[in-house]
Amino acid sequence: MFKPFIRNHQYNLIKKQTGLLQHACNTVSDPKVVEAVRYSAQSKIMEALPDANEHQKQTLEKVSTLNTAGEFHHYLSSLEPYMTEFAHVTEKQIKKLFPKIKKLKIPELAEIDSRYVTYLGWIDIATxxxxxxxxxxGQLVGVEGKYTLANKKSFCLLCNRHEEVAFYLVNTKSKPANASPDYYKAIGNYLCVNSETCNKNITDVTALEKFIHDVG
Incomplete structure (x- = not known):
């Protein structure tokens, strides 16, 4: 029985490190350099999953034995059953997060493979x-903000990859104790226009969680 323990962003990190090792195996002739990349890949994978038990560690550590394209492919495929799903969320729960939006457009939740989701993100062109x-x-949170297409590629705050981005401006919810009723503060950052792409790229949730905390 497989017990899922790998979150989407962790799987992306594993895939990235595995790709770097495969590239080294295919292009580098110096065995010492390949071994250095192999050690680095294994170390970063293990560091990303500090709570893995002994069986899970053994499964992850198999990256250190890979050499051929077939072995790399099999390794990544063998990890898919261990991927955790984005915790189930209903349309009703999402609407409750954004009570001021009367005609909230929500993505087709049933069509989303929740194993490959770190966060749900979507654009409502109408608003x-x-x-x-x-x-x-452990708590479901929602963030809404205005977006402006940048019409260029830049680094996304959340996944730190060079992608098509939009400037995302969010009004913070918290106010100083002595603030006037009309006080507001906005925080802006560049985010991927395509959240599906961002979810495929993201390898660390630190920036995402800090952003949510800052605007909360």
């Missing part, structure tokens, strides 16, 4: 808004 939904410390 010119980008919505994010994430499980933070």
């Amino acid at each position: 010119n808004k980008l919505f994010l939904v994430y499980h933070l410390n």
